[in-house]
Amino acid sequence: MATAVQDTYPEDFAHCYGCGRLNRHGHRIRTFATATGTVTEHDPTPQYRGAADFAYGGLIASLIDCHSAGSAAIFWMRAHDLEVGDEPAPRFVTARLEVDYVAPTPLRPLRLEGVAEETGERKVVVTTELSAGDGVTVRGRAVLVRITAP
Amino acid sequence: MATAVQDTYPEDFAHCYGCGRLNRHGHRIRTFATATGTVTEHDPTPQYRGAADFAYGGLIASLIDCHSAGSAAIFWMRAHDLEVGDEPAPRFVTARLEVDYVAPTPLRPLRLEGVAEETGERKVVVTTELSAGDGVTVRGRAVLVRITAP
Numbered sequence: 001m002a003t004a005v006q007d008t009y010p011e012d013f014a015h016c017y018g019c020g021r022l023n024r025h026g027h028r029i030r031t032f033a034t035a036t037g038t039v040t041e042h043d044p045t046p047q048y049r050g051a052a053d054f055a056y057g058g059l060i061a062s063l064i065d066c067h068s069a070g071s072a073a074i075f076w077m078r079a080h081d082l083e084v085g086d087e088p089a090p091r092f093v094t095a096r097l098e099v100d101y102v103a104p105t106p107l108r109p110l111r112l113e114g115v116a117e118e119t120g121e122r123k124v125v126v127t128t129e130l131s132a133g134d135g136v137t138v139r140g141r142a143v144l145v146r147i148t149a150p
Numbered sequence: 151m152a153t154a155v156q157d158t159y160p161e162d163f164a165h166c167y168g169c170g171r172l173n174r175h176g177h178r179i180r181t182f183a184t185a186t187g188t189v190t191e192h193d194p195t196p197q198y199r200g201a202a203d204f205a206y207g208g209l210i211a212s213l214i215d216c217h218s219a220g221s222a223a224i225f226w227m228r229a230h231d232l233e234v235g236d237e238p239a240p241r242f243v244t245a246r247l248e249v250d251y252v253a254p255t256p257l258r259p260l261r262l263e264g265v266a267e268e269t270g271e272r273k274v275v276v277t278t279e280l281s282a283g284d285g286v287t288v289r290g291r292a293v294l295v296r297i298t299a300p
Contacts, residue, residue: 015200016200047173056167058215059208062206065206065208094207097251098248100245101246101247147201
């Protein structure tokens, strides 16, 4: 069973509404390393609708934000020959978030795939494609800054 | 007592988690016209924390997203010599969202002020400054597209 990077965040950083394993109310999203990138899957509940039966834009932005922070930790660890679970993950915060809503996103199981555009010592840039099974509905790009290290 | 633009959204478009007056679970944010722009105030509850006692990035993005959609409706109505409450507000959806996290945002009452960068017939661009009392912590920019008209 693979370990999600959020499972290895230090406890002080595990209360986020988006990805904190210790936040009872939040999305508790979990991000995993893949061969070349990262993946996060999330099944939104109906309360997070926007117009009609589509996901609201804020949920999409939240998912991309937290998925990108987790992805940044994974890419940084990979650059240091570390795997998720080897050490507490470094914690990144978002400096800039860009979200392009290409098409409406249905309230169905969603999949976010992340790629590293840049992996520096303090700064990581992650691009993300979000789909609901039928092609990409949202593209994201996030610039993240490291605030803790293992 | 001023009317928030979200109070005049058609019922079909009033279920959004961010700004739907009919969503029992969501933020139910309300955006008002000012002399030259727009304003949204929101007091986040502790569950929406991110790291430490700061607001999580997804909440910030959500607020800017829904505040910008409401602001777009206000700017469009103003360009058509309409005031909030005259008619059901036109409904805009977000095509692109940019969020710059300049500084951490405390979990305190927040104020978002919106300005129109561009007001077209179908496309409106809104820039936003978010503050928690002590200067701007986040800057937003959203490109919105109209999907309904009064």
